Amino acid sequence: MLRSVELSDYMVKHPVTVLPNITIYEAARIILEHKISGVTVVDEDNNLVGMLSELDCLRVILASVYNDEEFGAAIVGDVMSTAVETQDAHDDIVDVAASMLDHKHRRRPVVADGKLVGQVTCRQILRVMVETGLKDRKPPRL
Secondary structure (H helix, E strand, O other): OOOOOEHHHOOEOOOOEEOOOOEHHHHHHHHHHHOOOEEEEEOOOOEEEEEEEHHHHHHHHHHHHHOOOOOOOOEHHHHOEOOOOOEOOOOEHHHHHHHHHHHOOOEEEEEEOOEEEEEEEHHHHHHHHHHHOOOOOOOOOO
């Protein structure tokens, strides 16, 4: 049984982040070092400004190879997704899981007043659901 249904109890409270002014090469190294599928992009004040996936990095690096450009020199802020769906720390974890499935998102930043306070991933939600069984909850309507 879940100890609660609030996202705040299951989210990563200090997700890996990058600043928008670093290169794609630097961001890709961070993604690989932490063995994650993407990073949240924040400004110096920890305001959410975008998301960058490993596929974004691969797309840019591959294009630089094909176009004989400097390898991975593009800037994160020029490549990241800025239309980011976010969650509130008090959102229901089952509803968040359903929304992530609907939108095919692997991760969602959790924000409060525009500031990043955490992140949730499909893997975390899957782990919670498998470990707790969620037997007493009715599945959301998809």
